Amino acid sequence: MGGVTLDIRLTTTIVRRCLPYVAALVVIGLLLAGIALSSGEHPSRPARPAAREPGGENPGTPLTSWVTRMAAGPSTLVDARGHRWMPDTGHVGGQSAATSTRIEGTSSQAIYQHERWGMRAYVVPVPAMATYAIKLYLAETTFSNPRERVFDVTAEGVVKASDVDIVEAAGKNHAYHVGFTAAVTDGQLDLGFVDKVDRAKINAIEVAFLRGSTAAPRQVWSDEFNGARNAPVDRRRWGHETGGAWGDGELQSYTSRTANAYHDGRGRLVIMARAERFRGDDSITRNFTSARISTKDRYAFRYGTFEARLQTPAGRGIWPAFWALGNDIDRSGWPRCGEIDVMEQVGHEPAKTYGTIHGPRNGDDHEYKPGHSIVHTAPLSQAFHTYGVQWLPGGIQFYFDGRPYGAIAAADLPAGSRWVFDHPFYLVLNVAVGGRWAGSPDASTTFPQPLRVDYVRVSQ
Numbered sequence: 001m002g003g004v005t006l007d008i009r010l011t012t013t014i015v016r017r018c019l020p021y022v023a024a025l026v027v028i029g030l031l032l033a034g035i036a037l038s039s040g041e042h043p044s045r046p047a048r049p050a051a052r053e054p055g056g057e058n059p060g061t062p063l064t065s066w067v068t069r070m071a072a073g074p075s076t077l078v079d080a081r082g083h084r085w086m087p088d089t090g091h092v093g094g095q096s097a098a099t100s101t102r103i104e105g106t107s108s109q110a111i112y113q114h115e116r117w118g119m120r121a122y123v124v125p126v127p128a129m130a131t132y133a134i135k136l137y138l139a140e141t142t143f144s145n146p147r148e149r150v151f152d153v154t155a156e157g158v159v160k161a162s163d164v165d166i167v168e169a170a171g172k173n174h175a176y177h178v179g180f181t182a183a184v185t186d187g188q189l190d191l192g193f194v195d196k197v198d199r200a201k202i203n204a205i206e207v208a209f210l211r212g213s214t215a216a217p218r219q220v221w222s223d224e225f226n227g228a229r230n231a232p233v234d235r236r237r238w239g240h241e242t243g244g245a246w247g248d249g250e251l252q253s254y255t256s257r258t259a260n261a262y263h264d265g266r267g268r269l270v271i272m273a274r275a276e277r278f279r280g281d282d283s284i285t286r287n288f289t290s291a292r293i294s295t296k297d298r299y300a301f302r303y304g305t306f307e308a309r310l311q312t313p314a315g316r317g318i319w320p321a322f323w324a325l326g327n328d329i330d331r332s333g334w335p336r337c338g339e340i341d342v343m344e345q346v347g348h349e350p351a352k353t354y355g356t357i358h359g360p361r362n363g364d365d366h367e368y369k370p371g372h373s374i375v376h377t378a379p380l381s382q383a384f385h386t387y388g389v390q391w392l393p394g395g396i397q398f399y400f401d402g403r404p405y406g407a408i409a410a411a412d413l414p415a416g417s418r419w420v421f422d423h424p425f426y427l428v429l430n431v432a433v434g435g436r437w438a439g440s441p442d443a444s445t446t447f448p449q450p451l452r453v454d455y456v457r458v459s460q
Contacts, residue, residue, distance in 0.1 A: 063128050066209040067393070070124075071137075072096050072202060073114035079411040080107040081419065085204060094119025101141045105175040105370075106412040112139040112175055117201035124189040124207050131211050132189060133303075133392035135409060136178040137204035140166040151200035154192035155182035163196065169405075177407035179390060179397045183214035206409075208393040210303060211460070221299055221458040229265025232258050238293040241428075242281045250319075251434030251441075252288040253280030261291035268452050273318065273431045275447035288441075292430035300327040300424035304460035307388030307399070308429070310343065313449035314381035317441030318347035319432040320451045322387055324425040335367040336360045338420035340396060343387035346438045347445070350379040353387065355398030357408055361417045368417045372398055372406025384454055393422060429453060 071077045071085040074096070078084055094116045103112040126132060134155060143149050146168035153161040160180035170176035182189060189207060193200035223237050233240070240256035252273065254260075261271050273290040280286060312320045321344045326337030339358035356371030376385070388399040397407040410419040431451045434440045441447075 062212060063130065063209055065393075066127050067206065068124065068208075069204065069206050071111050071114055071204040072116040073098070073110065077110045077114075079111060080413065080415045081410060081417075083411065085111060088116060088122070088202075088205065090123040090125075091116060091119045092121040092123070099141050101173055103139045103141075103173055103175055105170070107414050108411045111137055111204045111411060115139075115141075115201050115203050118199040119193060119202070121193065122189075122191040122202075122205065124191065124205070126184050126187065126189050126207065126209075128209070128212070129185050129187075129214060130209055131181055131183045131214055133181050133208045133210045133395070134160075134179065134189070134191070135206040135208075135392065135395045135407075136161075136202060137206070137409065137411070138164075138166050138170075138176045138178065138201070139174065139203055140170075140172050140176075140201075143167055143198075144172050147197060149199070149201065150197040152194040152196065153178060153180075153200075154194065155180060156184065156190055157192070158182070164200075175409075175412055177395060177397070177409050178404075179392055179395050179407055181210060181217070181392070183216075185214055206394060206411075210393065217305065217459045219457055219459045220304070221301065222455060223269075224267065224455050225263055225269040225453060226267050227263035227265075227269075229263060230258055231263045231265075232256075233261055233263075233269065233293055237295060237298060239296060239298060241292045241294055241296075241430075244280050244282055244284055244286055246292075246432070248432075248435040248437065250432045251286060251317075252290040252432060253278050253282075253284070253286045254292040254430070255280070255289050256291075257289075260289055261293060264452075268454055269429075271320075271429060271431050271451040271453070273313065273433050273447065273449040273451075275441075288433040288447075290431045290433060292428065294325075294428040295426045296325075296327065298426075300426040301458055301460065302422070302424045303391050303393065304458055305388060305390050306342070306427065306456070306458045307386055308342070308456045309384050309386045309454035311384045311450075311452040311454075312343075312345050312380050313347070313431060313451055314350050314379060315347040315441065315445035315449055317434050317438050317445050318449050319435055319438035320345055321428070321430055321432070322456075323428050324389075325428060326420065327424045327426050334358075336364050336418075336420060338423075338425065340389060340391065340421070340425065341371070342389045342398070345380060348439065350381060351376045353380060353385075353400060355387075355389070355406060357396055357421070359413075359418060359420045361414060363416075364418075368414055370408050370413070372408075374400050374405040376400075384452070391421070394419065396421065427456065427458075429456070 070088040329337040341356040390397040394410040
């Protein structure tokens, strides 16, 4: 027992003498752990890059814009607008190649003359948890026939473009684009490519900040046209633009009468073009009347998807349109304000619809107007169809009945052009009669001619 008592006393003495040193070591350990945790590191594993909250280099300041551009070439490229495209990084697999083939539909040849094919994925770092707009730049220089190269594209594990077939969509040696959005929550955008026929390919990728939220897009504005029979347009949503000519030699007077724009009582708006003598607000008498309505000074928006379900009129000289104008038109003028034509049709092409944009070129004295068209299997006046646009930073994609048929990217504009589609726009619906493009009505044209509108919707 005496030996045990001595051991206990020695142990107690050692503990008392060492206690300050042990305490100091504990404090130092806690401080080091605190430093590691405050920097986002875990003491037992390497640090993992985290997505920054909107604000970029200045935490607390909302991120409002950010873009990265990558091309498959080995060196930095410059497009027709002076934007720099860095060599692509973050690709998983794939081989690069170059061609001297001229690519139609673009003024930025170098972007499309380098390609990467056979890659499985791309990993693109992004600055914040947010929703991003992605544009893929594509051109087919190898195959000449559809179904010789087909692939899917995913973003964050979700299929965003299915059965991409560049030749079928645009033809050989022609610029083509695939655009979509993706919500990123972990600091990096994960793009995937799934081969179906031969191997997927890419020429360039552009990723731009769209909005700080990662929530799914939602409808933010609409008119379902559920007014009573013969009721006028909803003045909270639409205003009438009246008068005649409108710059293209048109023959109609636009009026605010319900004879030219009214609800049919069955959930539709009717814009009716009529053959009748009418003295317009400009004090000029013309032989046709119609209506042009817009959301100017009532509603404008920037970016998103907007569409209308329409049954269009027919007949030579009839020119219906669903479109959007920059809301700075009174200050900047046209075409500096920008114009997005979601749907235009001319009566002598009964199965064809056009999607076009207009903007300034060469010191704002001229316009550019690149566009796309699609020909349906039957006259468009025989049924309702949905005409839409997906509008993203630096790109606009046209849809017909839910399927994309053409896109326009800022990098493809002619040299000297300005991209003027990064500010709010308002909506317009109208039916014109005559004009330089549509031509004049003839003996085959019957009146009245209705444009029936089932709905107009905007989602963001």
